[in-house]
Amino acid sequence: MYEKILVATMGEYMDDLIEHTVDLLHGRDAEVICVYVVETSVPFLTPKKVKEMMAEELTERGKEILVDMEKAFTGPDYSNIKFKGLMLEGSPADEIVKTAEKENVDVIVMGTGKSIVDKHLLGSVSEKIVHHAPCTIHLVRTA
Amino acid sequence: MIELILLIGALIVSLIIVIKSADVFVDNLVEIGAALGISQIILGVTASAIGTSLPEFGSAMIASLSGSTDIGVGVVIGSNIWNIAGILGITATFAGVIKTESRDLKRDGLVTLGTGLILIFFMFFGDIGRIASVFMILLYLVYLWRLIKDQKKFDAEEKVKKEKLVEFDSEKEFESETKTSRMASIDKKKLALVCVGLGGLIVGCRILVYSGVELARIAGIPEMIMGLFTLAIGTSIPELVVTFSSAMKGLHELSLGTVLGSNTFNILIGIGIPALFMSIPVEPLSMSFDAPFMIFVTVLLIVLIKTGGNKLNRTGGLILMATYITYAVLRLYVLA
Numbered sequence A: 001m002y003e004k005i006l007v008a009t010m011g012e013y014m015d016d017l018i019e020h021t022v023d024l025l026h027g028r029d030a031e032v033i034c035v036y037v038v039e040t041s042v043p044f045l046t047p048k049k050v051k052e053m054m055a056e057e058l059t060e061r062g063k064e065i066l067v068d069m070e071k072a073f074t075g076p077d078y079s080n081i082k083f084k085g086l087m088l089e090g091s092p093a094d095e096i097v098k099t100a101e102k103e104n105v106d107v108i109v110m111g112t113g114k115s116i117v118d119k120h121l122l123g124s125v126s127e128k129i130v131h132h133a134p135c136t137i138h139l140v141r142t143a
Numbered sequence B: 001m002i003e004l005i006l007l008i009g010a011l012i013v014s015l016i017i018v019i020k021s022a023d024v025f026v027d028n029l030v031e032i033g034a035a036l037g038i039s040q041i042i043l044g045v046t047a048s049a050i051g052t053s054l055p056e057f058g059s060a061m062i063a064s065l066s067g068s069t070d071i072g073v074g075v076v077i078g079s080n081i082w083n084i085a086g087i088l089g090i091t092a093t094f095a096g097v098i099k100t101e102s103r104d105l106k107r108d109g110l111v112t113l114g115t116g117l118i119l120i121f122f123m124f125f126g127d128i129g130r131i132a133s134v135f136m137i138l139l140y141l142v143y144l145w146r147l148i149k150d151q152k153k154f155d156a157e158e159k160v161k162k163e164k165l166v167e168f169d170s171e172k173e174f175e176s177e178t179k180t181s182r183m184a185s186i187d188k189k190k191l192a193l194v195c196v197g198l199g200g201l202i203v204g205c206r207i208l209v210y211s212g213v214e215l216a217r218i219a220g221i222p223e224m225i226m227g228l229f230t231l232a233i234g235t236s237i238p239e240l241v242v243t244f245s246s247a248m249k250g251l252h253e254l255s256l257g258t259v260l261g262s263n264t265f266n267i268l269i270g271i272g273i274p275a276l277f278m279s280i281p282v283e284p285l286s287m288s289f290d291a292p293f294m295i296f297v298t299v300l301l302i303v304l305i306k307t308g309g310n311k312l313n314r315t316g317g318l319i320l321m322a323t324y325i326t327y328a329v330l331r332l333y334v335l336a
Helices: A014-025 A048-073 A092-103 A116-122 A125-132 B002-035 B040-051 B055-066 B070-093 B103-123 B130-168 B187-219 B223-235 B237-248 B252-270 B274-278 B283-305 B314-334
Strands: A006-008 A032-036 A079-091 A107-111 A136-142 B095-101 B311-313
Touching: A006 A014, A014 A048, A014 A107, A014 A136, A014 B002, A032 A048, A032 A092, A048 A079, A048 B002, A048 B040, A048 B237, A048 B252, A079 A092, A092 A107, A092 A116, A092 A125, A107 A125, A116 B252, A125 A136, B002 B040, B002 B055, B002 B187, B002 B223, B002 B237, B040 B055, B040 B237, B055 B070, B055 B187, B055 B223, B055 B252, B055 B274, B070 B095, B070 B187, B070 B223, B070 B237, B070 B283, B070 B311, B070 B314, B095 B252, B103 B130, B103 B223, B103 B252, B103 B283, B130 B252, B130 B274, B223 B237, B223 B283, B223 B311, B237 B252, B283 B311, B283 B314, B311 B314
Parallel strands: A006 A032, A006 A107, A032 A079, A107 A136
Antiparallel strands: B095 B311
């Protein structure tokens, strides 16, 4: 049923996301696209050097996360999975939705993310994706 | 009334000028430093250490040199209290958590606490003079050297980690749409921008201090109060945006490091350098209340992080915010 899966990760709850993705596949051949988005937006009056430093730090972290995801999805037990890592820059929700459209994925796997208090205080990436994604969403309870 | 509106407008505009000028100054200075071959580690550590603190330093310096020493000391102590109780309080409350490593807390937390105690020690002797000034500046240089040393060690560890990643991922590079930064090159434009940044910083700080002094006169409040609250909070806007956005992005070390590094800089350089040029008088209430309160919030922060398992959580954030409100009420209404 699912031949192309997009796994959106910020580095948290990776084990849960991997477990659910593998379970969704049931051993069928599929392509797994892992997406990490470097969020570069900063408030007005943030020093330029600090902004650059943040972007560099997040890019490094993204690389490590994608390597970890690749290790997990290309292990000996998962010969049915073709892995692709994507590192993007911008607003996480927008980039994930755009990638899902561009890659024509069948399902997006992601975590529910923040607690209810945090969602009210900060908003939620997963909620935005749920409203704009062009495909099915598999939300893994993580909070 | 018109004078009041004009002064408030001048205060806000000058704040923006000061913050943007400090940014332009540091940014271009770092680019020139890179083109001259100064190590990226040294530039990175120095830029992050002073980048957000230049507005406080500039206004403390200009205030002291123009005779408003109360404002200068007020900006430094007020910023330090606001940075911890206000900024970290707000950030932890909204972001949910600020994490730290035991090693970083030990280094930056204890240095911040130590510099606060050193300031009180010098305040005991009355005015802060040249000997104290030289001692504080030297101490800051030692701290900066330590930061650079730690950064070098960290970079070496990261290099080893990256080599391991390359071993696993030898052939492949992840598809990436992130932009890479251009190599720095020294040119006249950068030199001109350093001058523009410095000029903007000086002019902006002068207008900021002037409007602060005039507002204090019109409102009938002491200059010290103006420094402790209005200017301290205003000049700490860079710390607020950096601390908050880095905590939101999960860059916790940057979040806490910005505040603690800024507090150390504010005391050792924000008071140290003006004291090199003139004796800084100590107001009795600063000695008996503001400075001890600054020590208290620093200790409170360390205790909250330690008891939270190297994390400042939402409850800790609320406690810090309540502490700042208590301080403001006591300082403005009870002790005024």
